[in-house]
Amino acid sequence: MKNTSQPQSVLVVDDDRNVLEVLDARLSSCGLTVHKADGGRKALGILKTHRIDLVVSDVKMPEMDGPALLAEIIRTKPGLPVIFLTAYANVPDAVKAVKSGAVDYVEKPFDGKALTEKIQSILRDSEDEQPGRTAEPEPAPDSDDDTISPAMKNLHGLVKKVARSNVNVLVLGESGVGKERIANRIHQMGPRRKNPFVVVDCGATPAGLLESELFGHVKGSFTHAVSDKKGLIETADTGTLFLDEIGNISHEMQIRLLRFIEDRTIRRIGGLKGKPVDCRIIAATNADLGEAIKAGQFREDLFFRLRVVTLTIPPLRDRKADIPLLVDHFVRQFCRQQQVETVRIPEETMGWLCDYSWPGNVRELKNAIEGGIVLCRNNTLRPEDFHLTGITTDACEQSTADDNCLSLEESEKNTILRALEQTGGIQKEAAEVLGISRRAIHYKIKKYGIDAGSIKARH
Numbered sequence: 001m002k003n004t005s006q007p008q009s010v011l012v013v014d015d016d017r018n019v020l021e022v023l024d025a026r027l028s029s030c031g032l033t034v035h036k037a038d039g040g041r042k043a044l045g046i047l048k049t050h051r052i053d054l055v056v057s058d059v060k061m062p063e064m065d066g067p068a069l070l071a072e073i074i075r076t077k078p079g080l081p082v083i084f085l086t087a088y089a090n091v092p093d094a095v096k097a098v099k100s101g102a103v104d105y106v107e108k109p110f111d112g113k114a115l116t117e118k119i120q121s122i123l124r125d126s127e128d129e130q131p132g133r134t135a136e137p138e139p140a141p142d143s144d145d146d147t148i149s150p151a152m153k154n155l156h157g158l159v160k161k162v163a164r165s166n167v168n169v170l171v172l173g174e175s176g177v178g179k180e181r182i183a184n185r186i187h188q189m190g191p192r193r194k195n196p197f198v199v200v201d202c203g204a205t206p207a208g209l210l211e212s213e214l215f216g217h218v219k220g221s222f223t224h225a226v227s228d229k230k231g232l233i234e235t236a237d238t239g240t241l242f243l244d245e246i247g248n249i250s251h252e253m254q255i256r257l258l259r260f261i262e263d264r265t266i267r268r269i270g271g272l273k274g275k276p277v278d279c280r281i282i283a284a285t286n287a288d289l290g291e292a293i294k295a296g297q298f299r300e301d302l303f304f305r306l307r308v309v310t311l312t313i314p315p316l317r318d319r320k321a322d323i324p325l326l327v328d329h330f331v332r333q334f335c336r337q338q339q340v341e342t343v344r345i346p347e348e349t350m351g352w353l354c355d356y357s358w359p360g361n362v363r364e365l366k367n368a369i370e371g372g373i374v375l376c377r378n379n380t381l382r383p384e385d386f387h388l389t390g391i392t393t394d395a396c397e398q399s400t401a402d403d404n405c406l407s408l409e410e411s412e413k414n415t416i417l418r419a420l421e422q423t424g425g426i427q428k429e430a431a432e433v434l435g436i437s438r439r440a441i442h443y444k445i446k447k448y449g450i451d452a453g454s455i456k457a458r459h
């Protein structure tokens with residue numbers, strides 16, 4: 001995928017200064033950003049700290065030669081195109097290198113114009129597709145395909161394209177639409193999928209803590225820094241850093257983050273040395289960053305850095321075709337989890353689920369189905385099994401007076417409390433009363449913070 005706001009970058013590696021200078025002049029004049037390294041090790045350092053779209057490397061170099069550099073690139077940056085420059089005598093080595101994954105080789109002395117054209121053509125190709133390479137792992141299976149409407153298929157098409165590249169992505173959408181899920185999908189479908197996917201909830205982390213969470217600290221740098229601590233950015237090295245609720249970070253954090261995105265180096269709080277970190281950044285927010293910029297709350301330069309590509313996930317009410325697919329998906333998932341027979345969803349229930357506006361989006365739908373499965377009778381989901389906050393449907397009004405259309409969560413919690421009271425706090429028996437698995441009741445007790453121990457003690 002082409003990064004339209006930044007020129008593409010080429011790393012030129014050769015121990016001959018003249019070759020470096022000639023290529024620098026040629027490629028820069030075509031609008032490319034050129035980085036130069038006089039050996040393989042230096043090249044690896046640059047690859048760690050800079051976005052590079054293509055590497056042109058000599059074959060024979062002291063210390064680390066071209067094929068050794070290629071092997072490292074295939075390991076750490078699968079998909080990155082490499083062209084070799086080679087003297088006639090080393091052509092067999094270059095051919096071997098192409099067989100093991102380089103895109104091509106060019107003999108020295110090279111025709112500068114032809115080489116530039118070759119580089120441009122490879123860069124153009126890799127905007128759409130990374131060149132085939134045996135070392136590149138197969139993409140992860142499309143596990144979401146059973147839950148997407150045509151509108152989401154389009155978004156998933158973009159996700160696939162974006163996943164192959166390394167560009168920063170900004171994911172926008174209301175709370176609960178699936179932003180984190182899409183970020184994870186980008187990670188899973190890209191070359192970094194075997195490496196860490198680190199989620200940072202910027203909204204839920206107090207401002208004072210976020211800096212040390214992200215950047216880490218050295219022992220003694222502040223009162224509670226009792227030992228060295230690695231930050232989450234460092235943890236995401238070679239993988240993906242997902243910054244959720246990016247709209248909520250303080251002005252100081254915006255500046256630190258911007259600096260990191262620009263030089264890809266972190267310094268722990270209280271630390272002296274910087275450390276290069278190579279991680280992909282995906283940020284998400286449900287806030288209107290345009291408005292936040294206008295109000296002076298969010299830095300425009302950081303915004304531009306984060307949104308090299310922007311993906312917007314529509315709210316569930318605008319893609320109702322997804323609802324039946326998601327309902328089926330969640331019903332199967334929760335029935336399996338709660339070890340119950342798959343429940344039936346009559347047409348009336350599905351119609352009702354499709355009519356509702358789902359202000360909490362997919363998360364609300366998911367929770368509703370989970371609760372509905374616990375509460376339903378005769379293995380059939382009916383509208384009255386969904387006691388959603390603020391909804392009064394005919395079916396809900398017909399429900400028994402003591403149910404009183406409580407919020408789904410309250411209602412589910414009360415059901416579990418009642419079952420625990422009935423069984424003297426014994427979870428296994430309460431699970432039997434409710435017809436759910438022990439694992440399911442254990443999970444729900446934890447989810448609602450129910451103190452089963454004190455119920456037991458009272459009996």
Ligand SMILES: Nc1ncnc2c1ncn2[C@@H]1O[C@H](COP(=O)(O)OP(=O)(O)OP(=O)(O)O)[C@@H](O)[C@H]1O
Nearest residue numbers: 144147174175176177178179180181286362363366
């Ligand atoms: N297409 C989908 N298929 C299955 N589950 C989904 C899908 N989209 C979202 N979900 C589920 O919905 C819930 C909410 O998704 P997610 O956390 O990704 O939303 P979000 O937009 O990041 O929310 P927030 O803004 O609150 O951080 C998660 O449990 C997720 O697994």
